Amino acid sequence: MNTPLSGGKELQRSTQMVPLHLALAVKCKYGKKIWTLLNAAVNVLPGDENGIIQNYQDDAANFTQGTILNRTVDILSNFLSDDNSVTGDFGSASSCPKAAKYGTGPPSSCSKPPTDPNKRPPTALEGWLTKEVFNDLFPFANLGWGPNECWPYSYEAFVIAARYFPNFGTSSPNTEYTPEENYKRDLAAFFAHAVQETGENNAALYSSLPTKQEADNCFYRGGFYNWFEGGPTSSFLDQKKPGYQPSDGDSCVSAGLYCSKAPQIDFFYNCSGGSSGNDAAPFTGCYFGRGAIQISYNYNYGQFQDWLKTQNVTVDLLNNPNLVMTKMDPPLAVMASLWFYMTPQPPKPAMHDIIMGSWNGGPVNTAAGYTGPIFGPTSLIINNECNGEDPTDPGGPGESRRIKAFKWFCGYFGVPVGLENLLTCNGMPVKLDAIQYNYSYQPDWSSTWREQPCDCAPASYGGLIYYFDPNFYPAEFSSQNDNLRLKCVASIYANPEMYSMDNSSSACLNF
Secondary structure, three states, rough: OOOOOOOOOEEOOEEEEEEHHHHHHHHHHHHHHHHHHHHHHHHOOHHHHHOOOOOOOOHHHHHHHHHHHHHHHHHHOOOOOOOOOEEOOOOOOOHOOOOOOOOOOOOOOOOOOOOOOOOOOOOHHOOOOOOOHHHHHHOOOOOOOOOOOOOOOHHHHHHHHOOOOOOOOOOOOOOOOOOHHHHHHHHHHHHHHHHHHHHOOOHHHHHHOHHHHHHHHHOOOOOOOOOOOOOOOOOOOOOOOOOOOOOHHEEEOOHHHHOOOOHHHHOOOOOOOOOOOOOOOOOOOOOOOOOOOEOOHHHHHHHHHHHHHHHHOOOOOOOOOOOHHEEOOOOHHHHHHHHHHHHHHHEOHHHHHHOOOOOOOHHHHHHOOOOOOOOOOHHHHHHOOOOOOOOOOOOOOOOOHHHHHHHHHHHOOOOOOOOOHHHOOOOOOOHHHHOOOOOEEEEOOOOOOOOOOOEEEOOOOOOEEEOOOOOOOOOOHOHHHHHHHHHHHHHHHHHHHHHOOOOOOOHHOOO
């Protein structure tokens, strides 16, 4: 049962035949990495815990077929065309044209390289995502100059950020994919969104390079290129300091304020309203997009600041939002984006939890196939995009680019992308904000009139104090509910006006 590929065997699904000599050709052309994946496809433990023999009878013949069909053909599909010719050559960064560079480049030495004052231990991610791999994937980071410890994007900054999220690229909560596949699909999803948000996105590669594959290989290596929204030359900044140094984001024009106002937002995450004294960019409380997947708006900067405090990192991002780009102890440019990727904000699950399958789309979505470890709904989280994949390359921005990038990174890592129709949220019947359950803690309106202490209860509408329904969110978050309820109660007494409460109408305030 657990025999690696050997002479005389063929891999087949229905009428599709993948002879062994083609697998051997893949080994010769792509080396040990893919050969290991192919062996792993067959050399597995015989059981449903591997997510391989579902839909098959548990007998010898069908187990062999199920193992080979569901795993090996998925892997080979990244490398074989319909006629079984090898197509998946992901090249290397050295074969790509140089990217356009902006500014004068990084300093020759760093006064503040990335460090972690909390000295978090390495995670298992660092065992397989090496500096060599990172630099091959992002050769044009930092405005075309490449990964550099002196600037926001580097391998060192990336792994420090990942240590604060030990489940990133290391967890495998589903059985549909192997642990290694889950680890790499997690990174593929994060990197895909980074390509859309901060990639060079050089469409000219498709006319200047000989083949689509070569253009893909260079286009999708363009992630982590930009620092600021609208970069590399951002219209939000002083045009004498348009974004070519991380410190250029210290001030902005009014269009870059991104200050959201509402009673609860004003109480918890009020915009700073600071002035720079520079007429060309007079504001300092600027919450436009920064970092790998562009954290934006004061309430996101504020919530990230709250989370940092729980991690023994004290920083005032509401008054100094550009610290996301300039702080190096620990470095925040990637960490802010990982926080957004890893953290649910009801009614939105975490993107990480969707790609890991630790989410609940409700019965209607589940019946339509939108369940388990899939990519499509992650595009709803970041920009509410569901336009599907364009038929041309590189296609337009938005969800199409996210899908194409995810496919490319999955191919690079040698892991399955999943079903084609579930790579987009276009066919998702019920969007995330329309799924009915309780999202936030609000005053318990059933008892505010009583002569007893005020309390809070879960409510079916949004707010800044989340309620994590255990049926929809992992225990890591639902376990926070008791403390979140107490936070809500404290906010009632601290500022009842934001809930339209006063002592005359809400007797509970007198207790």
